[in-house]
Amino acid sequence: MNVRVLGCSGAIRSGENAGEPGGTTALLVDEDIMIDAGTGVAVLTDDELARIDHVFLTHSHLDHIAYLPLMIDAVSDARDTPLTVHASRATLDILQAHIFNNLIWPDFTRIPSPDAPGVRFEALEVGECFALNGRTVTALPARHSVPSMGIAVSSAEACLAFSGDTTSNPDFWAAVCALPGLRYVIVETAYPDAQIALAHAAHHYCPRLIADDLRGMPMKAELLISHLKPPHGALILEELRAALPDVSLRALRAGEVLTL
Template sequence: MPEVLPCCRRSESLCAASRAVSRVGWGNAGFRRKGSAMRIRVLGSYGSRLPGYHTSSMLINDNILLDAGTVTAVLSLAEQATIDHVILTHAHLDHVVDLAFLADNVFTLRTAPLRIWGPEEVLAALRNHLFNNEIWPDFSHIRVRDFPIVELLPLAVGRASEVGGLTLHWERTNHPVFTAGYLISAQGNTLLHSGDTSITGKLWDMGRAASGLRLAFVETSFPNRLEAIARASGHLTPEMLKGELAKLDRPELPIKIFHMKPQFLDEILVELHDLDDPRLQILHGGEIFHC
């Protein structure tokens, strides 16, 4: 697993807390590989950008992105060209910005559209505010040979959708724009991804009832002292996270923490460490999990 920031950029006590929290739970070596149906590579795990900090994106089985906050700065052109599907939680910039550059990079290398999936409300935001021929070209109407560069495909409401060999269920979460949290399954193994959320309910109900749930990716964006900001902007603090995990009520489940605001990372790490929950692992980017 990648090392955390060097101690020269933190106090020794904060560095110790960072190492402790980052290494509890199931890391790369501890996660079972035999019979796994999903390989999850963390491309970016932060809620904003600073040098060395990449925004949210995960690559599943080399050809499916879950959010697109960081893609083109991490993957080679050949790796980018193998991506067939992008699943979006919502349309905020830190989750979609690299859709623009990914589409631009690979359109001559592909033999089919780049398929972008999400609830219809999320896709509508892309049409209106990104692929609108003002902010960026409308690649859904620019064709290469006999197909468009991108294709926007709505996920089913209230039932499963099949995307690239994965089965998706989603529930809306508590965020200022329409946002989905997901259960993603393959061959009986399931992961939960919270998307961006503050205090919520239906997502945890879905996760609590899920069979084959192997791990969960849950956002934690702000330190406890900024709880009012977290609530207003639709995010969690470590103390709020504790309450949400109690609702999920899956004490055996490894919890991977993402979407930390890097300017508050030291505080968040210490406060997560103080929760004394051995299931927690902080994601810094570059981690690989098998599910």
């Protein structure tokens, strides 16, 4: 199983910084599964886009779904089966009410026709698994300003867990530490410690909050840090290394491929 990082930035870049360090959150698992659909999806070719059958969404925020409505439209001629979007019922209801409402974007759950739509929604709740050709996707607890979850993907050999957007969340780490074969944990850290008040208000992590959650946890996997707000990336990593001296960690890089 390969996990290709399409985008992992905490904000879009533009002008001379476009593409550095990639767009917002999107991970491609092998050729057919995507986790979140932020602006990082823009690096895919038309053929690669059309081969995606399943999209798992951590939550409804725009930096994680921006490409979803547009990609459904873009691949409609190349595909003869609907794209399946998996998310919590709460997130699916938000998408239906606020995106696929025939005002912001057409309701592709009913067009081109209700029998052969562009997209179908399938609810997946925290604690549930979805098995697909030797790979298993598991929904993990998250705590954010809207209904959210983390997502783990497992092959027969190894497992990668992704926090999605979250703030202090011991339940996520307890669930992660129980995953067999855990090799990588992609965890967001949006803010440096000086912005801890903002981290609390926006329901994101800063280094101090991760260190508090990890104290006493038997976490042996490598931490890959995502969702860094671009001007603070180096500082956030410095603070994480100081707060977690015994943990192997580094910034997740757009374009890299993790093999599991």
